[in-house]
Amino acid sequence: MDDALLIAASIVGATLRIAVPLVLCALAGVFSERSGVIDIGLEGKMLAAAFAAACLGALGWPGWAAVVGAMAVAMALSLVHGWACITHRGEQIVSGVALNVIAAGLTTVLGLVWFGQGGRTPDVAEAQRFTALFPAAANAVQGWPVIGPLLAEGVLRHNALVWLAAALVPASWWLLYRTRFGLRVRAVGENPAMVDAAGIAVARLRYGAVLLAGALCGIAGAYLVLAQNAAFTPGMTAGRGFMALAAMVFGQWHPVRAGAACLLFGFLDAVAIRLQGVALPGLGAVPVELIQALPYLLTVILLAGFFGRALAPRALGRPYIKER
Amino acid sequence: MKNVPVALPRWIDVALLPVLNVLLALAAAGVVVWAIGQSPLAAVKLLLEGAFGNAISWSYTLYYTTNFIFTGLAVAVAFQGGHFNIGAEGQATLGGLGVGLVLLALDRWLPPPLLLPLALLGGIAAGVAWAWVPAWLQAWRGSHIVITTIMFNFLASALMVWLLVNVLKVPGNQTVESRAFAAGAALPSARTMFDALGIEWPDTPLNLGFVLALLAAAGVWLLLWHTRLGHALRAVGLAPDAARYAGISPQRMTLISLSISGGLAALAGANEIAGVHHKLLLDFMAGAGFTGIAVALMGRNHPLGIVLAALLFGALAQGGSELVFEMPAFTRDMSVAVQGFVVLFCGALSLLLRSPVARAYALFSRRRDG
Numbered sequence: 001m002d003d004a005l006l007i008a009a010s011i012v013g014a015t016l017r018i019a020v021p022l023v024l025c026a027l028a029g030v031f032s033e034r035s036g037v038i039d040i041g042l043e044g045k046m047l048a049a050a051f052a053a054a055c056l057g058a059l060g061w062p063g064w065a066a067v068v069g070a071m072a073v074a075m076a077l078s079l080v081h082g083w084a085c086i087t088h089r090g091e092q093i094v095s096g097v098a099l100n101v102i103a104a105g106l107t108t109v110l111g112l113v114w115f116g117q118g119g120r121t122p123d124v125a126e127a128q129r130f131t132a133l134f135p136a137a138a139n140a141v142q143g144w145p146v147i148g149p150l151l152a153e154g155v156l157r158h159n160a161l162v163w164l165a166a167a168l169v170p171a172s173w174w175l176l177y178r179t180r181f182g183l184r185v186r187a188v189g190e191n192p193a194m195v196d197a198a199g200i201a202v203a204r205l206r207y208g209a210v211l212l213a214g215a216l217c218g219i220a221g222a223y224l225v226l227a228q229n230a231a232f233t234p235g236m237t238a239g240r241g242f243m244a245l246a247a248m249v250f251g252q253w254h255p256v257r258a259g260a261a262c263l264l265f266g267f268l269d270a271v272a273i274r275l276q277g278v279a280l281p282g283l284g285a286v287p288v289e290l291i292q293a294l295p296y297l298l299t300v301i302l303l304a305g306f307f308g309r310a311l312a313p314r315a316l317g318r319p320y321i322k323e324r
Numbered sequence: 325m326k327n328v329p330v331a332l333p334r335w336i337d338v339a340l341l342p343v344l345n346v347l348l349a350l351a352a353a354g355v356v357v358w359a360i361g362q363s364p365l366a367a368v369k370l371l372l373e374g375a376f377g378n379a380i381s382w383s384y385t386l387y388y389t390t391n392f393i394f395t396g397l398a399v400a401v402a403f404q405g406g407h408f409n410i411g412a413e414g415q416a417t418l419g420g421l422g423v424g425l426v427l428l429a430l431d432r433w434l435p436p437p438l439l440l441p442l443a444l445l446g447g448i449a450a451g452v453a454w455a456w457v458p459a460w461l462q463a464w465r466g467s468h469i470v471i472t473t474i475m476f477n478f479l480a481s482a483l484m485v486w487l488l489v490n491v492l493k494v495p496g497n498q499t500v501e502s503r504a505f506a507a508g509a510a511l512p513s514a515r516t517m518f519d520a521l522g523i524e525w526p527d528t529p530l531n532l533g534f535v536l537a538l539l540a541a542a543g544v545w546l547l548l549w550h551t552r553l554g555h556a557l558r559a560v561g562l563a564p565d566a567a568r569y570a571g572i573s574p575q576r577m578t579l580i581s582l583s584i585s586g587g588l589a590a591l592a593g594a595n596e597i598a599g600v601h602h603k604l605l606l607d608f609m610a611g612a613g614f615t616g617i618a619v620a621l622m623g624r625n626h627p628l629g630i631v632l633a634a635l636l637f638g639a640l641a642q643g644g645s646e647l648v649f650e651m652p653a654f655t656r657d658m659s660v661a662v663q664g665f666v667v668l669f670c671g672a673l674s675l676l677l678r679s680p681v682a683r684a685y686a687l688f689s690r691r692r693d694g
Contacts, residue, residue: 038470040474080668084672085672088675089675090675091671093408093410093470094621094667094672095668095672095673097410097617097671098671099664100664101614101660101661101663101667102664103664104657104660104664105657105660105661105664106356108655108660109356109360109654109657109658113360113361242474242475245474246471246475287490289482293479293482293483296475296479297475297479299471300458300461300479303461303468303471303472304467305465
């Protein structure tokens with residue numbers, strides 16, 4: 001019984017930790033795509049931000065400063081994306097792919113040149129990293145019956161960035177559905193001509209949304225280096241940006257639903273790690289690859305079965321050309 | 325004036341602008357090389373030597389080119405049909421898997437002349453199937469093909485890991501790979517083929533796949549520009565509504581263009597498995613499917629352009645791997661970055677230079693006329 005509780009508690013904790021970069025990137029995708037700009041480049045922005053955070057960490061910047069630096073780098077990539085897609089009306093998917101490839105190549109090249117450890121960066125010092133916010137409280141409640149481990153592993157042992165990501169989900173909902181900026185972003189993704197007719201600059205709005213997406217990807221990348229791991233390794237985002245994209249589609253371009261989808265994906269991953277090599281009664285060993293592939297499979301099935309184009313923002317992927 | 329597409333002479337749109345875009349991409353890469361403290365000119369010189377210096381380097385360059393022709397054609401056929409196939413990597417992986425499974429099953433029973441065509445067909449069938457599902461979902465359920473093909477890339481690699489670890493791995497062997505195919509159960513290497521002609525050639529990964537790639541390029545050109553089907557396919561890509569009005573089913577064309585695309589990508593997998601490795605292993609495509617995107621964009625989705633772009637990327641891959649010895653900072657990843665710049669400048673920013681060029685041309689022609 002106690003064992004089961006401990007396992008459940010650790011799965012809850014792992015689910016949240018794994019979900020953080022997914023949630024942040026999915027929110028980024030929501031903002032960009034609700035404004036009508038497809039963002040395949042979440043992965044690349046997150047990777048570049050992770051590398052930036054690692055470099056700044058190696059330079060001795062404090063944790064929060066490294067997060068801000070990582071956000072700046074990801075936002076710079078967002079500007080390139082915006083410049084190509086909004087200003088020059090380029091293919092948005094192509095531009096996103098370009099960012100992913102450039103980020104994958106450049107982070108490794110620069111990592112090799114600057115640190116010379118096969119592209120790996122030196123470990124970030126413990127003082128700069130984000131560690132559990134309430135370790136003392138966690139240790140105190142650990143022994144409580146039933147809810148103790150859950151409270152400790154699931155809530156109290158998390159670092160500030162986990163809390164930040166959790167807070168950003170309702171905050172994004174509020175920004176998107178309860179503010180003028182949010183209303184305009186949603187409108188420009190559905191019907192840019194109407195927004196333009198109302199005298200609001202379409203391009204400026206889209207740039208705003210795309211930059212916001214960059215900032216969120218930046219936090220996600222920083223989290224990978226400053227909280228989840230201690231250093232940058234080439235290709236460390238390992239498809240999380242695409243999984244976040246899937247979660248965003250799965251969550252129907254809605255911040256809260258996308259966040260929930262990320263939790264589901266995080267849960268599947270946490271369970272897969274847990275089940276490695278475990279034989280279930282009656283089933284035998286579960287193929288871990290299958291559980292790890294489930295998010296991708298689920299996304300395809302959901303896309304196929306329940307909704308298609310109908311729920312995407314109507315002007316998604318279409319550059320706005322002003323009537324003359 | 326910015327929003328109005330100006331009519332320019334054909335040579336500007338077809339030749340000058342693409343070349344300028346490639347030069348921009350290479351300039352961006354040059355800035356990176358310079359920023360990491362190396363001389364771009366020295367890098368180019370070493371790169372060319374590494375790619376074309378002797379028969380061995382030529383062979384390696386053309387071997388990489390083979391993959392890029394196949395995946396570039398795959399992406400281009402989908403583009404011509406109006407779809408962005410990001411799934412060439414997964415389709416090529418499945419293609420290699422199909423080839424490998426046929427060879428593993430039959431290599432002790434059938435002679436090579438029977439076995440190899442069968443293996444290629446098996447590979448093509450697997451690649452087509454892997455493209456067909458996303459295509460069907462796009463055509464009939466409206467599921468965005470970019471998302472589904474990305475998902476299918478991940479599913480392909482998960483499938484490969486599972487199969488190799490649980491089914492195909494040789495028991496007792498540390499490395500995750502299948503047994504080697506029987507001798508002779510492989511695409512003939514360049515060395516074997518030149519030997520038959522009495523020419524001495526070094527032992528390299530270059531194989532019959534390169535000839536198949538050139539044939540495929542010619543085949544795609546014939547298909548797209550000289551058949552009714554190709555015309556219908558491009559019509560759907562240019563204007564789906566108009567095509568529907570002309571009695572062409574966009575759904576059917578989606579299935580056809582993506583199937584052809586998947587089959588072409590599968591042949592890149594065949595080049596690796598039946599031509600080079602002679603066994604099944606993990607991650608054998610090493611990103612060639614994604615390079616196909618850059619190749620297709622740079623080659624402007626035309627087979628001739630694709631062969632040239634594939635040669636450039638082949639040279640970059642081979643020259644780059646030689647360059648590492650001279651400039652340790654210059655790894656394979658540098659060529660990945662160059663690919664990224666090419667996708668950015670030849671794809672997303674392809675219109676960047678159009679209006680300045682148009683203005684320059686207008687100025688020039690006015691002066692000539694007046």
